[in-house]
Amino acid sequence: MTESNDIPDTPLFDRAGSIRGYRLNKMAMALGDPANRAAFKQDEAAFLDRFDLSDAEKAAVRARDWHEMVRLGGNLFFILKISAVDPVPITQIGAAQAGMAHDDFLKHRLGKT
Amino acid sequence: MAQIIGGVGTSHVPSIGVALDKGLDGTPDWKPFFDGYEAGKAWMRAARPDVAVVIFNDHGNSFFLDRVPTFAVGVADRYRPVDEGWGRRAIPDFEGAAELSWHFVDKLVESHFDPLVCREIDVDHGLQVPMELFFGRPEAWPVKVLPIWVNTIQYPIPTPQRCWEMGKVLRAAIESFPGDERVVIMGTGGLSHQLQGRRAGFINREADLAWLDGIANDPGRYRDMSREDYVETFGSEGAELIMWLVMRAAMNPEVKLVHKHYHAPASMTGAGMVVLENA
Numbered sequence: 001m002t003e004s005n006d007i008p009d010t011p012l013f014d015r016a017g018s019i020r021g022y023r024l025n026k027m028a029m030a031l032g033d034p035a036n037r038a039a040f041k042q043d044e045a046a047f048l049d050r051f052d053l054s055d056a057e058k059a060a061v062r063a064r065d066w067h068e069m070v071r072l073g074g075n076l077f078f079i080l081k082i083s084a085v086d087p088v089p090i091t092q093i094g095a096a097q098a099g100m101a102h103d104d105f106l107k108h109r110l111g112k113t
Numbered sequence: 114m115a116q117i118i119g120g121v122g123t124s125h126v127p128s129i130g131v132a133l134d135k136g137l138d139g140t141p142d143w144k145p146f147f148d149g150y151e152a153g154k155a156w157m158r159a160a161r162p163d164v165a166v167v168i169f170n171d172h173g174n175s176f177f178l179d180r181v182p183t184f185a186v187g188v189a190d191r192y193r194p195v196d197e198g199w200g201r202r203a204i205p206d207f208e209g210a211a212e213l214s215w216h217f218v219d220k221l222v223e224s225h226f227d228p229l230v231c232r233e234i235d236v237d238h239g240l241q242v243p244m245e246l247f248f249g250r251p252e253a254w255p256v257k258v259l260p261i262w263v264n265t266i267q268y269p270i271p272t273p274q275r276c277w278e279m280g281k282v283l284r285a286a287i288e289s290f291p292g293d294e295r296v297v298i299m300g301t302g303g304l305s306h307q308l309q310g311r312r313a314g315f316i317n318r319e320a321d322l323a324w325l326d327g328i329a330n331d332p333g334r335y336r337d338m339s340r341e342d343y344v345e346t347f348g349s350e351g352a353e354l355i356m357w358l359v360m361r362a363a364m365n366p367e368v369k370l371v372h373k374h375y376h377a378p379a380s381m382t383g384a385g386m387v388v389l390e391n392a
Contacts, residue, residue, distance in 0.1 A: 007345050009311035014268040018178055029177050032196050076308045077173035077266060084198030090128070090308075094381050097313035109314025110378040 013075050021073020024061070027051035028074070031081035040085050064088065066096040115213065115287045115294040118160050119371075120364045120389040121153065122328060122357040123246055125169060125301040127197070127238040128380035133245055134202060146384060149374030150246050156372060156388050157247045162297040164210045165256045166283065168359045169239030169301045170265040172197075181267050182229035184279065186221070187236075187260035188214040195235035204241060204250070210257035213290055217259065220286035226279060229262075236260060243301045246386070256297070265302070265353045270340060273355045277336045280362025287363070300360030302353025304375075305346070306382035314381055315348045321383040322375060324354065329370035329389055332361045351383075360389075367392040 011017065027048065030036040040047045048058050060068040061082065069079050076093070083093065095105035106112040129146075132138055138147045174195045176182065192207040221228050240260055248254060261279075264270055287296050304324060307315040324347075327334055336358060343352040361368075368389040375385035 007312075007341065007349075010307065010344060010349050011310045012268050012344065012349060013266060013309075018267050022178060025173070025178060029173060031198050032174060034196070034200065037198070070309050075173065075266065081173075081198035090380060091314075094308060094313045097309055098311055100314075105314055110316060110381060111318075112378065 011070065017073045017075070019073070021075060023051055023053055024057050024069065024072060024074045025078040027053060027061075028078040028081045031085055037085050066093045067099065070097065115164075115290040115292050115296055117284065117287055117363060117391070118162055118295045118297055119156075119391075120298045120300065120360045120368070121243075121247065121386060122300045122360060122389075123153075123243045123386040124303060124379065124382060124384040125239045125242040126379050126382045126384055127172075127242065129242045129384075130202060130238050130245060133250065143379075146376040146379050149376060150386065152372045153247055153374070153386055153388050154249060157297070160297060161295060162256050163294040164213060164259060164296045165244065166259040166261065166287075166296060166298045167240045167243060167301065168261045168263060168299065168356045169243070170263050170353060170356065172237055172239060173266065174237035175235050176262070178267060181264055182262065183264050183271050184226065185229040185231050185262040186214060186218050187231045187234060187258075187262075188218060189232055189234065192234065192236045192240075192258065192260065194241055195237045197237055202241065204245070205253050207236060207240070207244070207254055207258045210259045210294075213287070213292070213294065213296075214259050216290050217283065217286040220282055220289070221279070224282045224285075226282060231262075239301060243299050247299070261359065263356050263359070265350075265355070270352065271355070272340060273336055273338055273343065273358055276355045276358040277362040280359040283359060284363040298360045298363050300357035302356045303347060303351050304354065304377075304383040304385055305348050305351040307348030308350050308381060310349065312348070316377050316381075316383045317347060317351075318375075318377055318383060320346050321377065321385065325373045325375060325385060325387050326370065328357055328361055329368050329387060332358070336362070364389055365391040
């Protein structure tokens with residue numbers, strides 16, 4: 001599978017995404033280290049500055065805009081570590097991806113009643 | 114010679130581990146999921162394996178994007194649970210089946226596979242959760258492990274056909290290993306789920322149920338599918354199911370489907386398992 005992908009609404013983490021999102025994902029990967037999690041919590045802006053992120057990337061992280069982070073090349077498995085520092089249920093992240101209200105997402109996508 | 118005593122396929126959803134850590138396994142949300150694994154656990158106790166080969170993918174925990182191995186094999190004596198962001202989980206370290214691992218690496222390279230060989234590496238929920246689902250929460254794991262990592266995160270991921278071929282080599286390696294180990298093979302990942310993009314939350318119950326029977330009785334169908342087919346049918350992260358093919362190809366063409374279980378959703382995933390014995 002290369003650059004093109006014809007499956008609707010299904011971004012694949014391909015070469016372009018990996019290159020585009022490298023720094024954002026590297027910042028998120030660092031949150032696997034407890035010292036970095038403490039630094040993120042203490043001064044998020046200063047922590048993000050260490051990773052050479054663009055203004056758009058920083059803004060997406062600060063806003064916890066999960067859809068935008070993925071659009072910028074963030075891969076969910078890396079950026080999920082942000083939700084370890086600042087807890088958000090994964091279904092809420094999913095709803096944000098889908099562009100749906102959380103309750104609608106649970107009901108209509110996951111089939112929960 | 115070592116022998117294959119069975120193959121299992123199972124989901125490895127991280128929230129399963131969280132549910133166990135928080136004691137939520139008896140809650141209405143989780144009980145039906147965990148109840149379905151009791152038969153699998155009982156089978157595992159009776160089967161008395163010495164070694165578990167666990168085929169799984171890392172989820173941005175032990176491998177970053179600076180180096181992405183398509184296939185990696187652990188040859189360590191010990192593997193620690195990795196810190197995925199919430200701290201290391203309070204489960205025992207995993208003892209490695211290092212001799213069998215090195216033998217498998219030899220057989221892979223002789224068979225023209227080129228794995229990354231890992232001497233020191235932590236393991237994430239992809240290995241932890243299947244072990245907990247089939248062995249519970251012991252003070253020490255009753256088996257040694259042979260971890261096989263498959264890249265399912267960054268494209269290009271390996272083809273289903275290549276995963277199948279690796280399973281053939283795995284079988285040859287186990288059956289040529291000078292020992293009397295009883296080996297169970299655990300293919301992990303899936304079932305249908307998608308965590309990214311506008312189609313996030315996609316679950317395909319019909320395809321999942323067909324998979325649980327088909328992986329036993331009609332695996333050629335799944336071996337022959339393309340990666341695109343997997344993504345379309347099972348969701349972008351559901352393509353992890355290609356890892357069950359390594360397990361299935363190591364078994365006989367004819368197998369007995371001893372147990373199966375399905376529950377959806379577990380978190381955002383269609384979740385379930387099969388237990389297979391050679392017919």
